[in-house]
Amino acid sequence: MNKDIMVCGVGGQGTVLASKIIAAAAMREGNTVHSAETIGMAQRGGSVTSHIRVGEQSYSPLVPPGSADIIIAFEPSEAVRNIAYLKAGGIAVVNTSPVRPVTESLHNTGYDGSKMVEFLKENCSCIFVDSDEINEKLGSAKFFNVFLLGVLAGSGKSGIGKDSLTAEIKKFVPEKFIDVNLAAFEAGYEKGTEFNADK
Amino acid sequence: MKEYVMGNGAIALGALAAGVNVAAGYPGTPSSEIIETIAKHPHEGTYIEWSVNEKAAMEVAAGAAYSGARALVTMKQMGLNVASDPLMSLAYVGVKGGMVVVSADDPGPISSQTEQDTRRFADFARIPVFDPSSPEEAFEMIQAAFDYSEKYKTPVILRPTTRVCHAYAGIDAPESFAAKQYDGFEKDPGRWVIFPKLSYKNHGLIEQRNKDIADDFSGCKFNFTCGPATEKAVVASGVSYAYVKESLKAFPDIKLIKAGTAFPFPEKFMLGALEGVKEVICFEELSPYIEEQILKLIGRNHLGIKVRGKLDGTVPHNGELSVSIVTDILSDFTGISADKPADISGIPPLPVRPPVLCAGCPHRASFYAVKQAMKGRKSFFCGDIGCYTLGNAAPLEMVDTCLCMGAGITIAQGLHRADKDAVCFAFTGDSTFFASGMTGVVNALYNEADMVLCVLDNSTTAMTGHQPHPGTGRNMMGNIVDKVDIAKVLEGMGVKKIVTVDPLDYPKAVQTVKECADLPGVKAIIFKSPCIAIVKSGKKCTVSDKCIGCKKCIREIGCPALIFENGKVRTDKSLCTGCGLCAAVCPVNAIGGNANE
Ligand SMILES: Cc1ncc(C[n+]2csc(CCOP(=O)(O)OP(=O)(O)O)c2C)c(N)n1
Numbered sequence: 001m002n003k004d005i006m007v008c009g010v011g012g013q014g015t016v017l018a019s020k021i022i023a024a025a026a027m028r029e030g031n032t033v034h035s036a037e038t039i040g041m042a043q044r045g046g047s048v049t050s051h052i053r054v055g056e057q058s059y060s061p062l063v064p065p066g067s068a069d070i071i072i073a074f075e076p077s078e079a080v081r082n083i084a085y086l087k088a089g090g091i092a093v094v095n096t097s098p099v100r101p102v103t104e105s106l107h108n109t110g111y112d113g114s115k116m117v118e119f120l121k122e123n124c125s126c127i128f129v130d131s132d133e134i135n136e137k138l139g140s141a142k143f144f145n146v147f148l149l150g151v152l153a154g155s156g157k158s159g160i161g162k163d164s165l166t167a168e169i170k171k172f173v174p175e176k177f178i179d180v181n182l183a184a185f186e187a188g189y190e191k192g193t194e195f196n197a198d199k
Numbered sequence: 200m201k202e203y204v205m206g207n208g209a210i211a212l213g214a215l216a217a218g219v220n221v222a223a224g225y226p227g228t229p230s231s232e233i234i235e236t237i238a239k240h241p242h243e244g245t246y247i248e249w250s251v252n253e254k255a256a257m258e259v260a261a262g263a264a265y266s267g268a269r270a271l272v273t274m275k276q277m278g279l280n281v282a283s284d285p286l287m288s289l290a291y292v293g294v295k296g297g298m299v300v301v302s303a304d305d306p307g308p309i310s311s312q313t314e315q316d317t318r319r320f321a322d323f324a325r326i327p328v329f330d331p332s333s334p335e336e337a338f339e340m341i342q343a344a345f346d347y348s349e350k351y352k353t354p355v356i357l358r359p360t361t362r363v364c365h366a367y368a369g370i371d372a373p374e375s376f377a378a379k380q381y382d383g384f385e386k387d388p389g390r391w392v393i394f395p396k397l398s399y400k401n402h403g404l405i406e407q408r409n410k411d412i413a414d415d416f417s418g419c420k421f422n423f424t425c426g427p428a429t430e431k432a433v434v435a436s437g438v439s440y441a442y443v444k445e446s447l448k449a450f451p452d453i454k455l456i457k458a459g460t461a462f463p464f465p466e467k468f469m470l471g472a473l474e475g476v477k478e479v480i481c482f483e484e485l486s487p488y489i490e491e492q493i494l495k496l497i498g499r500n501h502l503g504i505k506v507r508g509k510l511d512g513t514v515p516h517n518g519e520l521s522v523s524i525v526t527d528i529l530s531d532f533t534g535i536s537a538d539k540p541a542d543i544s545g546i547p548p549l550p551v552r553p554p555v556l557c558a559g560c561p562h563r564a565s566f567y568a569v570k571q572a573m574k575g576r577k578s579f580f581c582g583d584i585g586c587y588t589l590g591n592a593a594p595l596e597m598v599d600t601c602l603c604m605g606a607g608i609t610i611a612q613g614l615h616r617a618d619k620d621a622v623c624f625a626f627t628g629d630s631t632f633f634a635s636g637m638t639g640v641v642n643a644l645y646n647e648a649d650m651v652l653c654v655l656d657n658s659t660t661a662m663t664g665h666q667p668h669p670g671t672g673r674n675m676m677g678n679i680v681d682k683v684d685i686a687k688v689l690e691g692m693g694v695k696k697i698v699t700v701d702p703l704d705y706p707k708a709v710q711t712v713k714e715c716a717d718l719p720g721v722k723a724i725i726f727k728s729p730c731i732a733i734v735k736s737g738k739k740c741t742v743s744d745k746c747i748g749c750k751k752c753i754r755e756i757g758c759p760a761l762i763f764e765n766g767k768v769r770t771d772k773s774l775c776t777g778c779g780l781c782a783a784v785c786p787v788n789a790i791g792g793n794a795n796e
Contacts, residue, residue, distance in 0.1 A: 010552060012774075027203055027369060035367040037205075039228060039310075039664075044554040044589065045759055059444035061333070061366035064522040066540025077549050084543060101552045105753045105763050106593060115547040123543065141773050 001031055001159050002055035004063040008082045009074025010099045011043040014145035018072065019050030021149060021172050025164040026054045036061040045101070047078055054159075070157055072148055074131075075099045076116035083123065091195075092124055093151050095144075097131040127151060127195050134187070143184035146173070150185040154192020162189065201369035204236070206334035206359060210273075210301060211236035212372040213341035215245065217297070218379035220268035222247045223256040225634065226663035227275030228310035229364035230303035234273055235664075238675050244378030247675040249666050252604075252634040253278035257285045257300070264298035264354070265391055267381035269345055273301040276315050277603065281635070283320070286354065290324040291401045292393050293352040296381055297345035304360045306484040306519040312584070312603060314517060316485035317358040318461040325405050327412055328356040328462050329421065332440040334368040336459070340421060347415070351408055358461075360484060362438045362519070409463040417468035421459025429454045430477040431533065436461065436489050439482040439520050446525040449537035464492040473497075473504060480532050481508035484520055507532065555589060558760035559736070559776025561728035562587040562655050564702035566597040567756055567780065568726075569624060569653065572712035578622040579614050583607035583636075585628035586661045586730075594757045598626070605635030612639075612648040622716050623650045630660035630668045632685060637692075643721045644693050651715050652694075652723040654685055655702075657730040665733060689723050702726040705783040737777035740770050745789035752781040752790070 005022060009015040016037055023035045031054045038048040051063045065084045071092040073079030079094045086092060098113030120126050129151060135141045146169060153162045166185060173181045204212065211233045214222065222245060224234045238247050246263075250256035253274040260270035274282065279302040286300065302320070305311040321328035329344050331337035341357050348355040389397070416422060426447075432454035435443040440457050447453065456472045456479075458465070469492070473479065481490040487509035497504050507513045513528060514520070530536050556563045566587075569580070582588055582598030583606065591598035600610050611625040627636045632654055643650055660666040667673040672682040689697050696718055700711045708726070715722040740760075748766045752758070760774035761781060768789075770781075782790040 011554070012557075023367060024203060027201070033203070033367075033369065036362065037365055037367070039365050044557060044586070046552050046554040057448070059441040060522050061362050061438065061441065062521065064445055080546060081549050083546070084540065087540070100762065101550050102555050102757050102759045103553065103593075104550055105750075105761060106757060108763070109548075109550070111550045119545065119547050 002057065003070075003159050004058070004068045005052040005054070005158060006063055006068045006071045006082060006085055007050040007052070007074075008071065008078040009048060010078065011045050011048050013074045013099070015048055015050055015074055017172060018145040018149055019052055021165065021168045022152070022158070022160065023052050024168040024171070025160050026052070028164045028167065029161060032056050034058055034061055047081060049082060070152065072152060074145070074148070076113040076120065077111070079120055080116045083120075086124055090124065091127065091155070091157050092120060093127045093129070093148060093155070094120060095131045095148070096128050127155060127192065129191060138180070138184050138187070143181055146181045147184045147188035150188020150190075151192040153185075154189040154196060156196040201371055203367060203369050204334070205232055206337055206363045206366050206368070207232035208236040209334040209338040209368065209370045210341050210357065210359065211240070212370055213338040214271045214299070214345075215240060215242060215376040216373055217342045217345040218269055218377060219245055219271045219345075220296070220378050220381065221245070221260060221263035222271040222273070223250045223259040224273035225250055225253045225256050225278055226660055226666045227278050227303070228663055229305060229361040230273050230275045230301060231663050231666065232364070233301060234675065242376070249668065249675050251669060253282035254285055257282035257289070260298055261285060261289050261294065261354075264294035264296045266384040267296040269297045269379045271299050271301065274303070275311065276302055276304045276317055277311060277313060278302065279317060279320055281604070287324055288393050289354055290326050290405070291398045292391065293401070294348065294354055295352065296379070297348035298354045299341060299344045299348060299357055300354055301341070301357045301359070303364050304358055304485060306360055309361055314485055316488060317356060318488045319486060321356045321358070321462045322488075325409060326353050326356060327351070327416075327460065328358050330437045330459055330461050331357065331359050331363050332437055332457070332459070333363060334366055334370065336421065337363055338370050338372070340459070343419070343421070347412070351412055353405075353408075360438055413463035413465055414467060416460040416463065416465035419460065422457065422465050422468045424454060424456045424472045426452045426454045428475050430475065432456055432473070432476045432479045433482065433529070434458060434479055434489060434493065435482040437484060439484055439525070442520055442522050442525045443482055445522045446529055446537075449526060450529060450533055450535055453533065458489050461488055461492075466496055469493065469496055470500065473502065476504055478505040478507070480513065480528070481506065482514060482520060482525060483508075486516075553592060555592060555757070555759055556586065557731055558758050558771070558774040559731045559778040560586065561657055561702050561726065561730070561778070562590060563595065563756055563758065564705065564708065564728070564778065564780045565626075565653060565655050565726040566590040566595045568702060568705060568708035569712050570595065570597055572709045573622065573716065576622060576716070577620060578624060578716075579611070579618070581607040581611040581614065581623065581625045583625070583627045583631050584662075585631055585655075587626055587628055587655050590626070592757070594754055604631050605639055608636050608639030608652060609642060611650045612643055612646070615649055624653060625650060626653045626655055628661075629654060629656040629658065629670050629685065630666075633669045633683070637688065640689065640694065640721065641692055648721060649719060650721055651712070652721065654723065654725045656685060656725050656727045659730045659733055661730045661732065665730070685725055694721050694723050696720070696722040697725070698723070699725040699727050702728050703778050703780065705780065731776045736775070739772055739775040739777045740779060740781060741791050742768050742770060743789050743791060745787050747787055747789070749786065751786055752784050755784050756780055
């Protein structure tokens with residue numbers, strides 16, 4: 001299998017765990033996998049991206065522009081920031097709830113994510129989810145990243161099996177949180193199947 | 200089974216596979232996870248430490264290598280500046296057990312002050328350097344580096360860059376590791392004591408030996424060519440090789456020459472690879488090192504080959520390379536235009552996200568206390584390296600200078616010499632204080648400086664990922680040890696006025712700063728409050744109806760947990776730690792939580 005997947009968001013949103021689970025699940029299925037993370041200064045509230053490359057023929061640790069099959073964006077403007085990586089016909093899973101930078105509260109530019117969502121609607125195929133709504137249902141903001149993995153699996157676009165993802169979730173999250181995480185994954189899976197053309 | 204690890208993890212596994220006995224380092228992005236991975240793996244027979252700084256780490260490793268042990272020392276590129284004194288001399292003395300220096304470069308730079316190139320350092324010190332292009336290759340290279348080091352009795356450098364350090368790959372590491380057996384230190388003053396005579400003699404031998412290493416490198420697997428014999432060829436090293444491989448998918452086959460060992464330059468290999476080539480382009484990050492070696496080679500051998508790269512302006516000198524940059528340049532070089540993704544127009548303005556101090560970060564409170572205390576007085580704020588460098592951003596704007604680790608303390612002294620009527624402050628983190636701050640304080644005392652030293656003691660090395668340090672009372676062997684007490688260190692040096700204060704106790708913090716600013720000589724304030732990432736949050740702050748929407752809290756302290764919405768401020772519960780600084784700032788007492796209840 002050959003797939004390029006990007007996960008992006010703002011430092012502190014839990015993108016790294018999501019990316020590690022995707023990579024591990026793809027490996028579990030016998031694929032050659034490479035990935036790359038943003039580590040360092042930018043983790044303090046800056047823009048962060050994870051690049052996951054599945055397949056023998058991927059050399060660069062970073063996804064080249066125009067080749068991502070899927071972008072999972074934890075924040076709408078981060079989806080737009082990385083839009084050039086999406087390939088024609090690729091799909092973006094986007095959280096519509098914005099993270100306002102501190103500079104925004106200071107300068108009041110009115111950023112609320114809506115222009116980003118409009119732009120994305122016009123320029124690529126997207127699965128939109130709203131973390132505020134979902135976190136309320138899940139009772140915490142802690143499981144949103146795993147919810148997004150569920151959406152990814154449900155959409156059928158990643159080529160990575162549901163069982164591989166859940167097996168890795170069980171490995172990566174602390175024992176006592178496995179059940180809530182699996183519930184979050186199932187909720188996401190259901191959401192994702194709405195967009196699965198094969199179903 | 201394959202283990203899926205970060206490039207730094209691959210380097211760590213490689214070192215373990217090579218039987219490393221002693222691993223020492225000082226944290227620094229992108230190198231920190233090497234020591235951490237060794238610590239997390241079973242490592243019987245391997246001693247590990249976070250040293251107090253890179254110079255100490257280099258010397259600890261050298262001592263071990265004198266004894267025949269295999270020693271690893273890790274740091275980021277600027278760490279090699281700090282460790283250069285021992286390294287330069289060690290290059291003359293040499294080692295007995297294999298010693299590998301990992302110095303991670305950071306093109307971009309992404310998390311560094313400089314875009315320096317460790318390959319230049321290797322050349323400067325006349326010691327071999329390996330330049331990995333991927334985590335897989337880094338795993339193999341570090342093992343080869345240990346072997347070369349032992350074979351030629353010299354320290355060897357492995358120079359990964361950020362994209363190799365932070366890339367993940369599946370590594371086939373052995374199930375278990377065995378640390379090397381070694382004899383122990385044998386006294387031999389003619390070998391281990393550096394004197395002018397020894398340096399003179401060894402200098403000659405080293406240059407001779409480097410010719411042998413260059414020949415050895417010419418035959419090693421890290422230097423190879425691929426593709427057909429074309430008249431135009433591409434040379435690449437490090438992660439640029441990966442970018443070129445990726446980019447070449449869009450071009451007809453062309454000769455690709457991979458250079459994995461920069462110094463001593465594998466001339467024989469390169470001469471062979473360049474046979475039949477008329478024009479060559481070099482892709483490498485940071486400095487045009489390989490490009491210069493090729494130019495030399497062509498000059499000495501009177502070859503008519505045109506060389507393109509950084510020196511003729513084809514490839515940018517600064518910043519990272521990428522698949523896009525390489526593709527654009529290759530299109531021009533080959534005259535074939537590659538398919539490129541269509542440009543996307545109409546992208547709305549994106550919010551800027553500079554990194555910021557976390558919500559509840561005690562550094563914010565320390566800076567704010569000093570700022571308020573010094574309002575209306577001429578004062579200079581010398582910053583330093585760590586999370587607290589982020590105190591430079593609006594609205595705090597409390598970092599007037601920042602140079603290199605430990606420099607804030609001494610720059611404050613220099614500013615004061617030149618500008619007597621300003622109150623000069625130096626801010627230093629606890630890890631930075633131990634790494635290179637202490638000598639600056641002694642300098643201030645001895646030379647009768649006037650300054651206020653602010654130690655921002657958050658009980659960790661936060662910026663680089665929360666490593667322990669001498670003030671934390673934990674070490675990398677998992678032992679609880681006596682904490683080195685910063686106040687006592689200062690007292691022992693002879694600082695007369697030392698106050699330890701909780702920066703989150705706002706009125707007291709301001710009072711302390713005012714008091715210290717008025718005294719002559721060297722004064723020290725230790726702002727002590729743990730990093731929010733290592734302690735549980737307190738009761739979150741809440742904003743009541745009393746909020747008049749003046750935004751003073753946001754304008755004054757810029758905490759990311761404060762959000763202005765519908766004419767009022769609210770707190771983001773997922774970020775707020777309940778530090779209460781906003782409550783102390785609010786003019787109408789609208790904010791409750793830890794501080795106001
Ligand atoms: C010579 C050198 N070595 C290492 C680093 C990497 N580095 C950046 S910040 C930092 C230490 C920060 O710790 P501390 O002073 O305690 O401040 P904190 O981040 O905890 O606020 C280090 C080691 C560097 N920049 N320069």
